[in-house]
Amino acid sequence: MAEIKIAGIMRAGAYSPNHIGNDAAIFNLVAEQLRKRGYEVNVYSEEQLAAGALRGERIIVDMCREQRSIAILQKMEDDGCLVINSGYGIENCTRERMTRILLGSGIPYPESLIVNTDEAVTAALRDAGMTRAWIKRGDFHAMHKEDVSYVRHPEEAQEVLQEYFLRGIRRAVINRHLEGDLIKFYGVRGSSYFFWFYPFDEGHSKYGHEAINGRSKGIEFDLKELRDICSRASEALDVVVYGGDCIVSPEGEIRIIDFNDWPSFAPCRNQAAPHIAKAIVNLIKDFTASNPL
DSSP states (O other): OTTOEEEEEOOOGGGSTTTHHHHHHHHHHHHHHHHHTTOEEEEEOHHHHHTTOOOSOSEEEEOOOSHHHHHHHHHHHHTTOEEESOHHHHHHTSHHHHHHHHHHTTOOOOOEEEEETTSOOHHHHHHTTOOSEEEEESSSOOOSGGGEEEESSHHHHHHHHHHHHHTTOOEEEEEEOOOSEEEEEEEETTSSOEEEEOTTTTTOOSSSGGGGTOSOOOOOOOHHHHHHHHHHHHHHHTOSEEEEEEEEOTTOOEEEEEEEESOOOTTTHHHHHHHHHHHHHHHHHHHHHHSOO
16 A cells, blocks of 8 residues: 555645644644555645645645645546545635535525625615624635624624725625524544534634634534534535534524634544544545556
């Protein structure tokens, strides 16, 4: 098995806001797990990927987020390479695409508006009864705290959209704010592994937005249903290694509010890494059975 070579592409620091160390840690743990299983893992940066530094590897394991990286991964996949996570899946986790795919697939998700940042939205928000809401850049992954904004009324939403427009962001998604317990989850498609926790209670935060919903109330919910929703979302979005956030309403209803390709697994990375590696190995075995290297 030593002859099977994997190109491991680490995430560019700009796409790991406040989590550069955590993202590198889970990636390195998975790479080490793959090496223990007999694979050769050559690690590259996204910059090296763009510069054509790969050495002919046909199996790619990546945490990429840059637009040029995603285009390269998609081309490699089209040319017959195995890419985990898929470049198409990574692109699907950008906000506008994710919103359309999840709603179109019947995945529980907040009522949403997809808008141009230079259009008037106050009337539409009032008509929808959407006072408190979240505005999120729709064109790509969030890179800054200001790419996700909580607003308390339609007029504030209009002001925030104008700020997005002035920053060069042309599309945005407006999600209705949901009351309830905020839960963060991590999972691996094709694996029994699943981990969830209350991020605010544990002091886990990227931008501090967890404070809006505040400390959890311990609302009862169906864990099997949550796992099923996440599994369906990972299939619909085409991501193997995933994480995200959901809200459990006071009635116990679960809705996904964010879904990410290969997050940091920060509170559980030591437990998650072997499961991620095992899922990758199974995909490699399926791939090499019909695509001899």
